[in-house]
Amino acid sequence: MLPNAFQVRLQTAAEAVEAHLAAILVDDARPGERRRPVRLMQAMRHAALGGGKRLRPFLTIETGRLCGAPEAAALRAGCAIELVHCYSLVHDDLPSMDDDEVRRGRPTVHRAFDEATAILAGDGLLTLAFDVLADEATHARAEVRGALVAGLARAAGAGGMVGGQMHDLAAEGRFGTAALGEPEIRELQAMKTGAILAFAVRAGALVGEAPADARRHLDTYGAALGAAFQVADDLLDYEGDSAAVGKRTGKDAAAGKATLVAALGPDGARARCAALVDEAIASLVGFGPEADILREAARFVAVRRT
Template sequence: MSSAQPGDGNDDLASRLAQTAAEIEALLDGLLKDTVREGEIARPARLLAAMRHGALGGGKRLRPFLTVETARLLGVAPAQALRAGAAVELVHCYSLVHDDLPAMDDDDIRRGRPTVHKAYDEATAMLAGDTLLTLAFEVLADPDTHASGDIRAALVLALARASGLGGMAGGQMLDLAAEGRFGAGAAATLSDVEIRRLQAMKTGALLAASVDIGAVLGGASAEQRAALGIYGRALGAAFQVADDILDVEASPEQLGKATAKDQGKGKGTLVQALGLDAAKRERDGLSAAAVAALAGFGAEADVLRAAARFAAERAS
């Protein structure tokens, strides 16, 4: 790792976020065309339109940005990392489509637009989410993503674990259970330890995997991958605490979705468990921990350091 002195990276962050978002948008648009590919029979128009509604036209694209920037840190050209980043974003978009369903979080607005089940219908939304998820693994398994089958297998493994039983889907199950969905109907009172575990799975796992996938693409050493793992987990935790704070403090117009829903459903958050001021201190401490994890890297990691601060300081 380099011993160069890091700066703050803030000047590059906004431009690189915007550039990556535009490139991911273009790549997703190409993946979600109506052209039938080898091995396919047809692409149903309504399903494809619902997938496009759920995946295109909004979002910070933070997860693919983390993949691209981590890979860049390790010498991989952004163009090589974009397909892996797109796969991560497809999983994220699937999760949003399913989270918005009436059986889950029951949201009508996402990114300032009707959610997929409102724009289409619940059955179509379920299929759209399912198909975005499977497309993510198709993208990773394709030799266009990486020439090495071993690397592609490692990418698939990292994304599958972050998305599944011990990651995002498992975290959603814990979240539903905490709402009292499967018991007497009363929301559970979670400890701060239980809340951190839930959030590390539901939100943090995919953010951390976004970084790890970039590390795999870049052939990171064991030492580098461990440091980047600490960074990704701390950033993911900071992002979720910031989200909980925004749910209390931000307006629906700022977020592009309804606010104060967590409190209304009795969801366990660190804001409720610790109080607003303590939650802000935890958010800031996690952001600082993410930055500190990159101490062994030099100035080339400044944009990732700025991303950790952005995850905590964002207003939407």
């Protein structure tokens, strides 16, 4: 698949995700809710709408397409994952975490509103994600919805993204812990970033009810892609332009964060990223040309500049 065709598919998915997120982040209360506070919903929309590549839901949509999933099911599952991703960004940006003032070229939620509202907006996005997955509109089969809920909870929780963030804080020396070596950094990144990206791929296979062998290969792809994404993100922080990236760069070194750029140097990190992309592409060998969009996604992760 040509890169420009990939970009068209990425943009098309982003537009569909934006429209669906806007439809569920409305002020009107849903059945079972009492009332949605206007300021809270404004902050949640600020966090979730109007920015980002939507790579995670794109991966769910495209993996779902590969596995024969209903289009609406893959879109809703992808949107739930994006809600969790957006919540994580809101909380990562807080003064007690990374203390960032700009995200996607706009003020972070705690700067645009206030810190308490930002915390609650993140909480709201996180819980809404599971509301979306549990809804029958996402998939007719309760077993599939249950697998989606459990999978996202584990990817996002103490053994995944949240636990990875805790390791990240420890690696900064906040708790008097020692600096991490390369194996520990790789585990940290597999939890903090890789787990959600890998689950975005798995979610597409789940809604497509793919056979076990196909899921295993897609799990390998998702794990390698997630690892490559984080190395590329570390390189962007090291050498990227803040205006182009849409957030502050150079902060990893300033905070003493554990990254593969710090552990391997920029050239070593680039080599590691390239090897991971090759691993992701190789895992799709049994899928034929129908998986070309996912192969191109792996290449895109390594060369992105925002």
